[in-house]
Amino acid sequence: MKKFIGIFLTGVLSVSLLAGCGGKGAEKPSGEAGKDGDTPVAEQTDTEQPSGDKVTLKWPCIWSGTDSKADVIREIVDDFNEEYADKYEVIIEENTDYQAYRDGLRTSISAGSAPDIFTFDDDFELYLASGRLVDLTERMDAGWSDNFIEGALEEGTFEDKVFAVPYEMGVTPIMYNKRLLAEAGWDSFPETFDELWELADDLVAAGITPFSQMTGENAWTSMLWYSQIVLAIGGPDVYDNPEDPAFVEAAEVMQKLFEYTTGDAVGAGASVSGGHFLAEETAIFINGPWYIGRLQEDGQNDMYEQVEISPVPLFEGGKGEKGGYVGFVQAYIAAGDTGDPAKTEAQIAFLEYLTEPARVSKLSAHSGALFYIQSDGEADYERLQGQMIEQIEAAPYIQKSFNVISPAAVVNEFPQALSSLVLGEFTPQEFVDSLNSKR
Amino acid sequence: MKTTKQDKVGIALFLLPGVALFLAFFIFPVIYVAGVSLTEWTGFTKASFVGIDNYIKIFKDPVFTRSIINNIVWALVAGFIQVPIAALVAILLSFKPKGWKMFRTVYFFPQVISGIALATLWAAIFNAEYGLLNGILELVGLSGLTRNWLGTLESAFPSVLLYWVLYIGYFMVIIFADVQGISEEYYEAAEIDGASRFMQSLYITLPLAKGSIVTCMTLAMINGIRQFEQVYMLTNGGPGNRTSVMVLYLYKEMQAFSYGTSSAAAVVLIFVGSLIILGLNKTLGKETH
Numbered sequence: 001m002k003k004f005i006g007i008f009l010t011g012v013l014s015v016s017l018l019a020g021c022g023g024k025g026a027e028k029p030s031g032e033a034g035k036d037g038d039t040p041v042a043e044q045t046d047t048e049q050p051s052g053d054k055v056t057l058k059w060p061c062i063w064s065g066t067d068s069k070a071d072v073i074r075e076i077v078d079d080f081n082e083e084y085a086d087k088y089e090v091i092i093e094e095n096t097d098y099q100a101y102r103d104g105l106r107t108s109i110s111a112g113s114a115p116d117i118f119t120f121d122d123d124f125e126l127y128l129a130s131g132r133l134v135d136l137t138e139r140m141d142a143g144w145s146d147n148f149i150e151g152a153l154e155e156g157t158f159e160d161k162v163f164a165v166p167y168e169m170g171v172t173p174i175m176y177n178k179r180l181l182a183e184a185g186w187d188s189f190p191e192t193f194d195e196l197w198e199l200a201d202d203l204v205a206a207g208i209t210p211f212s213q214m215t216g217e218n219a220w221t222s223m224l225w226y227s228q229i230v231l232a233i234g235g236p237d238v239y240d241n242p243e244d245p246a247f248v249e250a251a252e253v254m255q256k257l258f259e260y261t262t263g264d265a266v267g268a269g270a271s272v273s274g275g276h277f278l279a280e281e282t283a284i285f286i287n288g289p290w291y292i293g294r295l296q297e298d299g300q301n302d303m304y305e306q307v308e309i310s311p312v313p314l315f316e317g318g319k320g321e322k323g324g325y326v327g328f329v330q331a332y333i334a335a336g337d338t339g340d341p342a343k344t345e346a347q348i349a350f351l352e353y354l355t356e357p358a359r360v361s362k363l364s365a366h367s368g369a370l371f372y373i374q375s376d377g378e379a380d381y382e383r384l385q386g387q388m389i390e391q392i393e394a395a396p397y398i399q400k401s402f403n404v405i406s407p408a409a410v411v412n413e414f415p416q417a418l419s420s421l422v423l424g425e426f427t428p429q430e431f432v433d434s435l436n437s438k439r
Numbered sequence: 440m441k442t443t444k445q446d447k448v449g450i451a452l453f454l455l456p457g458v459a460l461f462l463a464f465f466i467f468p469v470i471y472v473a474g475v476s477l478t479e480w481t482g483f484t485k486a487s488f489v490g491i492d493n494y495i496k497i498f499k500d501p502v503f504t505r506s507i508i509n510n511i512v513w514a515l516v517a518g519f520i521q522v523p524i525a526a527l528v529a530i531l532l533s534f535k536p537k538g539w540k541m542f543r544t545v546y547f548f549p550q551v552i553s554g555i556a557l558a559t560l561w562a563a564i565f566n567a568e569y570g571l572l573n574g575i576l577e578l579v580g581l582s583g584l585t586r587n588w589l590g591t592l593e594s595a596f597p598s599v600l601l602y603w604v605l606y607i608g609y610f611m612v613i614i615f616a617d618v619q620g621i622s623e624e625y626y627e628a629a630e631i632d633g634a635s636r637f638m639q640s641l642y643i644t645l646p647l648a649k650g651s652i653v654t655c656m657t658l659a660m661i662n663g664i665r666q667f668e669q670v671y672m673l674t675n676g677g678p679g680n681r682t683s684v685m686v687l688y689l690y691k692e693m694q695a696f697s698y699g700t701s702s703a704a705a706v707v708l709i710f711v712g713s714l715i716i717l718g719l720n721k722t723l724g725k726e727t728h
Binding site for chain 1: 481482483484502566567568570587589590591592595674675676677678679680691694695696697698
């Protein structure tokens with residue numbers, strides 16, 4: 001009898017454990033399924049149609065938490081859900097850790113699934129190669145494309161078909177603190193690199209550290225400096241040839257820039273690098289329009305009022321032109337193809353809603369970010385945002401940043417190669433060779 | 440007692456769930472990773488078989504070989520410095536000096552804090568501009584020693600290791616529990632023979648606590664081999680890949696859409712880890728009670 005009970009209990013235990021292993025997504029609380037964009041196919045299909053004909057879309061959204069776009073995005077989604085209350089519902093899944101979001105998204109797509117709505121910042125070709133992006137061409141041709149600024153859709157187009165919506169625009173001018181420049185005896189930003197070095201010396205003499213730099217994390221702001229300098233030296237076509245001498249020359253300039261930066265720049269992350277600028281410990285910094293919110297909220301001594309922007313100075317003897325700008329798609333929005341026509345309809349409806357000029361104007365005004373969407377009549381731009389738009393319009397060219405045109409392996413290697421460069425382990429040529437070896 | 444056929448069936452049924460889970464969640468992933476390591480795969484497109492090319496590629500990469508060396512150094516430091524310090528503290532606490540309970544709690548407390556939070560804290564401590572460490576050095580007149588601890592080629596890896604070595608609480612508690620279990624009779628007899636506390640610790644406590652110490656060494660070395668979050672948070676492998684470790688390497692390969700090389704690095708990681716643990720068990724493990 002004892003043996004019988006033992007065998008019976010073992011069987012029950014086995015079955016319950018194995019049942020636990022093979023649990024369906026439907027058994028998960030709906031709020032948890034697909035967290036961080038890591039939604040297996042089974043989970044998505046099990047939970048996508050909760051009741052009746054209403055289609056539910058899940059959006060693992062990076063514009064959440066303290067992100068400057070979070071409030072308006074939430075408002076847009078709420079309005080959409082109200083307007084289409086009988087047909088569609090969009091559920092935002094908050095993702096405040098961008099790297100975790102990115103890893104989750106890639107894992108999800110690698111596993112053969114893609115979130116209903118999602119954003120990504122680069123590697124459009126790879127996402128396209130997954131075959132999981134909804135083709136948006138038909139609706140674009142039916143008039144949706146009118147919402148976008150001229151030429152923008154090319155960024156999300158492959159073989160004449162639109163697979164992703166270029167949404168947020170990343171432009172990265174130089175930001176400088178005019179109060180600190182004034183303390184060094186300068187009332188305007190230098191127009192050439194020779195003048196920039198003079199300014200740097202004057203700032204140092206005034207006890208001010210000229211530049212915020214970083215080699216930690218993805219070396220973001222320093223990578224933007226490198227992009228600006230490469231373009232200033234090699235001109236807008238420089239990326240066509242990774243062996244162009246401009247890359248080596250720009251590396252030499254980076255070495256010099258690091259002579260004028262903070263003592264913690266090697267290894268510093270974005271918060272440290274940006275923190276120095278916000279605390280008025282450095283005078284010159286590079287970042288995009290999304291940083292305007294940080295300047296307003298976190299800048300000390302009302303430093304936001306002191307910040308002005310400028311294109312990169314002209315490099316004497318370089319092929320770059322005065323006013324040349326670095327710009328790229330900061331965020332694409334795409335829809336994951338589930339093969340369900342009703343869901344595709346809902347996805348496109350939401351994307352159209354999200355890209356309507358009036359809504360995007362509000363989003364832009366609230367966050368400081370710029371978008372590839374036509375402005376809604378007389379847009380009321382924030383001061384720095386307005387300056388950026390003026391400079392973009394006057395720019396002889398807008399070229400992408402180094403990270404956007406480089407393979408992911410090069411982007412990964414950049415912080416390491418840069419730290420080796422500025423610590424004297426690599427010569428400028430070795431720096432470039434190190435990056436090119438990852439191509 | 441003889442095992443009957445029915446007993447064997449019962450045992451097999453009892454083992455079945457565990458074995459099934461082990462196969463599903465350990466053996467299968469290892470085989471899968473080993474399979475992927477022989478392919479070129481971006482994760483987005485179809486994988487193509489490339490044989491051992493990925494292994495050749497990673498072993499030609501100086502960053503990977505540096506990562507292996509760093510991991511081995513880390514494992515050795517963990518096993519032969521961190522655990523002995525933990526054992527020493529455990530033995531000292533076993534003498535129950537005044538305030539020993541407080542010290543035990545203080546040593547163990549960091550174990551309940553997330554590694555990410557600790558790494559963030561230490562990044563601030565090591566910071567060159569406003570870090571506590573440089574501040575203290577300046578305060579005591581050693582400003583010549585101040586530096587960007589995590590941003591200098593020579594000091595980055597030792598700094599990352601040093602802070603981690605200080606967290607001995609987990610091993611200290613395990614060894615302390617073992618030491619507490621040693622019968623008082625041994626010490627009483629030793630005292631009668633005139634043995635000092637040092638001699639008692641050397642000839643009674645250490646041999647009798649050897650089992651837990653070897654266990655802690657094994658655990659510490661495994662930790663050393665699979666280090667990731669501290670390095671990722673503190674230095675991301677920098678500067679100049681000086682602090683790179685194998686898990687970080689494979690993570691970066693994965694981020695670069697190179698799942699084949701990433702998986703090859705994972706296989707090497709399993710192999711190196713197994714070698715270290717086997718070596719430890721061969722040398723120290725067989726002598727434990």
